Amino acid sequence: MHAIEAISLEKRFGTIQALAGISFSVEEGETFGFLGPNGAGKTTTIRILTGMTEPTGGSGRIFGRDVVQEKIPARREIGIVHETSNIYTDLSAWENLMFTARLYNVGKRERESRALDLLSVFGLSGRKDDKTKGFSKGMKRRLTIAMGLINNPRLLFLDEPTSGLDVQSNLIIRDVIRRLAGEGVTIFLTTHNIEEANILCDRVAIINRGRIAAIDTPERLKKTIQSVQSIEVAFDPPGAVRAEDLAGIDQVTGVRKMGDKIRLITGDPPAVIVGVTDYARRSGLRIISINTLGPSLEDVFIRLTGLDGEGGGGGP
Amino acid sequence: MRSVSEYCTGVCTGFSAAWAIARKDILIYYAKPNIIVSGMLFPLFMFLAFALGRPADPATMVPGLIAITILFSSSSIEPVSIPLERRTKTFERLLSAPISLHMVVLGESMSGFLYACCIALVPLAAGMVLFQTSLPDLPALAAGILLLSFCFATMGTLFAAYPTESPGDIMSMLNLVRLPLIFVSGVFVPMGQVPFPGQIIAYLSPLTYGNDLVQAGFGKATLFHPAIDIAALCIAIGIFQSLANRLYHTFNE
Ligand SMILES: Nc1ncnc2c1ncn2[C@@H]1O[C@H](COP(=O)(O)OP(=O)(O)O)[C@@H](O)[C@H]1O
Ligand SMILES: [Mg+2]
Numbered sequence: 001m002h003a004i005e006a007i008s009l010e011k012r013f014g015t016i017q018a019l020a021g022i023s024f025s026v027e028e029g030e031t032f033g034f035l036g037p038n039g040a041g042k043t044t045t046i047r048i049l050t051g052m053t054e055p056t057g058g059s060g061r062i063f064g065r066d067v068v069q070e071k072i073p074a075r076r077e078i079g080i081v082h083e084t085s086n087i088y089t090d091l092s093a094w095e096n097l098m099f100t101a102r103l104y105n106v107g108k109r110e111r112e113s114r115a116l117d118l119l120s121v122f123g124l125s126g127r128k129d130d131k132t133k134g135f136s137k138g139m140k141r142r143l144t145i146a147m148g149l150i151n152n153p154r155l156l157f158l159d160e161p162t163s164g165l166d167v168q169s170n171l172i173i174r175d176v177i178r179r180l181a182g183e184g185v186t187i188f189l190t191t192h193n194i195e196e197a198n199i200l201c202d203r204v205a206i207i208n209r210g211r212i213a214a215i216d217t218p219e220r221l222k223k224t225i226q227s228v229q230s231i232e233v234a235f236d237p238p239g240a241v242r243a244e245d246l247a248g249i250d251q252v253t254g255v256r257k258m259g260d261k262i263r264l265i266t267g268d269p270p271a272v273i274v275g276v277t278d279y280a281r282r283s284g285l286r287i288i289s290i291n292t293l294g295p296s297l298e299d300v301f302i303r304l305t306g307l308d309g310e311g312g313g314g315g316p
Numbered sequence: 317m318r319s320v321s322e323y324c325t326g327v328c329t330g331f332s333a334a335w336a337i338a339r340k341d342i343l344i345y346y347a348k349p350n351i352i353v354s355g356m357l358f359p360l361f362m363f364l365a366f367a368l369g370r371p372a373d374p375a376t377m378v379p380g381l382i383a384i385t386i387l388f389s390s391s392s393i394e395p396v397s398i399p400l401e402r403r404t405k406t407f408e409r410l411l412s413a414p415i416s417l418h419m420v421v422l423g424e425s426m427s428g429f430l431y432a433c434c435i436a437l438v439p440l441a442a443g444m445v446l447f448q449t450s451l452p453d454l455p456a457l458a459a460g461i462l463l464l465s466f467c468f469a470t471m472g473t474l475f476a477a478y479p480t481e482s483p484g485d486i487m488s489m490l491n492l493v494r495l496p497l498i499f500v501s502g503v504f505v506p507m508g509q510v511p512f513p514g515q516i517i518a519y520l521s522p523l524t525y526g527n528d529l530v531q532a533g534f535g536k537a538t539l540f541h542p543a544i545d546i547a548a549l550c551i552a553i554g555i556f557q558s559l560a561n562r563l564y565h566t567f568n569e
Contacts, residue, residue: 075414102336
């Protein structure tokens with residue numbers, strides 16, 4: 001049985017097609033990433049799978065239960081961490097956890113011992129009885145995730161768990177995600193952070209404009225675009241370089257400025273190195289550094305989502 | 317009989333989750349200033365306005381004061397708490413919890429219900445102390461206070477279904493209904509003196525039946541038999557509850 005099964009999920013809001021028929025499945029124990037830019041349909045997918053909104057087409061199942069017809073039993077198995085840290089700021093951290101536990105019908109003894117554990121895991125033990133109004137953004141996020149775990153879920157939905165957080169909170173959260181995965185909890189997380197998907201997920205779906213562009217392991221996704229390698233080069237003086245000239249070099253398929261460096265996309269790095277050296281000599285520029293890079297998940301992402309400034313022509 | 321026992325467990329967990337929601341509202345919202353103003357001060361001013369405008373004995377107005385105190389206090393919590401929770405997205409917690417929407421509506425209404433039951437004791441106690449009023453029909457009074465509180469708390473939850481993040485939007489819609497009800501429901505103005513179209517509204521207004529029960533509790537002349545009042549209020553509660561359930565479902569996109 002799959003932990004999650006999405007079959008041609010479709011969602012329209014009036015004329016906006018938020019999801020254009022997406023299908024995927026997540027196995028029990030897997031950490032599955034949904035990677036996509038803002039407005040791609042990540043949150044909408046979670047809202048449908050958790051029964052908060054109904055799909056306008058297709059169907060979804062959580063551990064074999066239909067998310068529309070059997071949403072209440074399906075929800076007992078899951079924890080949800082919404083995109084916004086939705087805690088009650090007039091209540092203490094402890095009261096927030098107790099309220100959530102009661103909502104999920106967790107017995108008194110169990111909820112108290114779990115709450116103590118979670119507060120310590122998330123580094124909030126010292127602030128247990130403080131009103132959460134004064135919590136930092138990272139502390140609020142950590143408490144939100146703790147609330148999502150209070151019912152000991154088999155499946156955890158995390159909507160952008162680390163977006164815009166401080167380093168310490170990020171580390172704690174990623175650590176908890178890894179630990180949960182080790183305990184066999186299925187995790188569905190959305191992110192627009194490519195590195196996060198790369199380091200946390202067993203498999204990643206790249207979603208853009210309501211469609212899935214690719215689903216695979218991070219490594220295999222990188223392999224699919226082996227043709228996309230790149231040369232990263234820094235010139236002196238940096239201001240004198242013209243991108244059009246670089247784009248004209250033989251075998252160069254794309255040019256991206258990365259800070260003071262320039263990245264040239266190519267399938268043939270040795271040829272481009274020769275071309276760049278020629279170009280520098282002709283233009284009187286000095287090459288400060290030059291590196292060859294393999295494809296990154298970011299390249300896959302940009303390629304598949306058409307975000308490289310071509311007006312969206314790149315995605316399948 | 318596995319399905320029956322599963323069903324019973326489901327109902328029990330539903331109720332305990334509804335109570336958790338009510339408890340949370342009690343902790344957070346009972347002390348909010350705008351709720352105190354609309355729930356307690358507003359009915360008091362209405363009472364003073366009617367009491368000063370008429371030469372009648374203020375003692376005769378105590379049952380009516382109780383009725384409108386309940387009307388305002390019971391329907392003052394959810395129209396504030398629900399839009400605020402929409403704004404902070406905490407409302408999504410309730411909508412994504414493993415409980416039915418009916419239990420969410422019930423839980424929300426319960427906090428308004430308990431609030432009104434407590435607030436109603438203020439004019440009741442004041443009336444008994446100041447005017448030495450007697451209460452010949454205590455069961456009718458109790459039924460009146462409980463059902464009226466529950467009915468208008470559910471109405472508050474119903475109005476709060478309107479998908480806004482601003483309590484003011486809901487309060488203004490609600491006042492459009494609450495204020496006219498005071499004039500047509502026989503609270504301070506006897507039914508006989510209400511002009512014709514108002515009388516039809518009065519028969520549709522739960523406040524008429526609730527006020528009638530409270531009047532019965534004080535041994536005053538009533539319009540209907542208490543059983544009719546109770547039935548009418550129960551029907552109104554059922555209608556508000558199912559309408560609210562439907563609206564929350566519709567607006568929850
Ligand atoms: N309630 C809604 N009403 C109208 N449009 C919506 C609603 N929710 C989402 N959308 C639209 O659906 C698309 C996908 O949104 P969303 O799932 O929130 O994206 P993501 O989470 O990937 O950033 C966006 O174009 C968004 O504007
Ligand atoms: Mg989102």
